[in-house]
Amino acid sequence: MPAEEHDLMIKCANGSDRAFAELYRRHASLVYRFILSFVKSAELADDLRQEVFIKVWENRLVLADVKSFKSYLFSISKNHTLNVLKRASTNATAMAYVLNNYQEQHTPEDDLVSKEYLAYLNQVISEISPQSRAVFMLCRQQHKSYDEVAEILDISRNAVKKHMVKSMKILREAVKRDLDLPLSIALILLFKN
Numbered sequence: 001m002p003a004e005e006h007d008l009m010i011k012c013a014n015g016s017d018r019a020f021a022e023l024y025r026r027h028a029s030l031v032y033r034f035i036l037s038f039v040k041s042a043e044l045a046d047d048l049r050q051e052v053f054i055k056v057w058e059n060r061l062v063l064a065d066v067k068s069f070k071s072y073l074f075s076i077s078k079n080h081t082l083n084v085l086k087r088a089s090t091n092a093t094a095m096a097y098v099l100n101n102y103q104e105q106h107t108p109e110d111d112l113v114s115k116e117y118l119a120y121l122n123q124v125i126s127e128i129s130p131q132s133r134a135v136f137m138l139c140r141q142q143h144k145s146y147d148e149v150a151e152i153l154d155i156s157r158n159a160v161k162k163h164m165v166k167s168m169k170i171l172r173e174a175v176k177r178d179l180d181l182p183l184s185i186a187l188i189l190l191f192k193n
């Protein structure tokens with residue numbers, strides 16, 4: 001994490017509304033696009049983004065101990081969005097709102113970000129062994145079960161599992177190192193369609 005961003009987090013933890021405003025300015029559009037990939041409603045994504053940043057402000061004291069603001073923010077965004085969707089699924093009025101406001105929102109910037117993530121992940125995937133790459137592609141992109149992949153590649157289910165563990169470890173380390181994101185977030189952004 002850049003030292004400048006860490007300084008902003010410390011200042012925000014100490015109550016600086018200017019530091020908070022700068023963190024918001026830097027990350028608000030990324031959080032919005034991430035939430036939009038779940039809810040598909042511009043209005044709801046905007047509301048949830050505001051709620052996420054309210055949570056960040058209310059819990060600002062923990063920012064002094066956070067290693068990666070982006071990862072922390074994605075974690076809060078994902079948890080808050082999923083909690084809202086869970087509540088909506090049990091509330092008929094809320095569910096009707098989500099469904100009525102569901103619409104695909106794609107901007108050229110969203111497509112560019114998706115292409116960049118895809119290119120990066122494909123480059124990392126191209127560097128793993130051919131067998132591990134084949135297992136990963138069948139499991140993640142074609143949504144095959146371990147048993148189906150074992151049958152297709154004529155290997156054991158245990159071998160499929162080992163290849164997936166190996167591939168996921170390599171991807172997790174690369175994404176954390178180069179993108180400063182948890183792997184789950186990169187995969188959601190990559191495979192959201």
